[in-house]
Amino acid sequence: MNREDKTFPEQLRMWRKSRRLTQTEAGKVLGVSVNTIGHWEGGRVPPERFRKRIAEELGVEESILFDVVPKEFNTLLKTKRLERKLTQKELGERLGYSEATISIWENGGRISEFAIEDICTFFGIEI
Structure with missing residues (x-):
């Protein structure tokens, strides 16, 4: 499976683990709480205000990372x-x-x- 075929939660978890970050550390990098990282890894979609920053940090186009409904x-x-x-x-x-x-x-x-x-x-x- 291509990296871009993975869902946002999978991408986020993969990014965090590849950098050997805890959820707390990942939260600090992305400017959110540890609970927020947990929610996102559990399937919640981040608000739009975070999406560009997350996509840049993960190195994946925003449109691919957040394949959302119009x-x-x-x-x-x-x-x-x-x-x-x-x-x-x-x-x-x-x-x-x-x-x-x-x-x-x-x-x-x-x-x-x-x-x-x-x-x-x-x-x-x-x-």
Whole structure:
């Protein structure tokens, strides 16, 4: 597998371990807390304000490192959910995903084509 085929959490962990950094040390390099590094290595997507710095430090293009859904889809997902007066938990239960996953998607996280199909089918929309 090519290095660029790895997900952001895998890339971050690989970068940190190759430099023999603890999560605390990696946090200092990137200007965040140890908890934040743990969350990112666990799959959370960093806010946009950190992405350029992280990509530069890891030596990977930002667009590759953070293969995120276009903002329009994230906004559409949240808009449609709110139109139906659903919480993230309720939508997750209806689609078969966790509340955390719905939150990640609405905040720009990576989403598979299959999940996009599930969402579009549920809301009766086409992308």
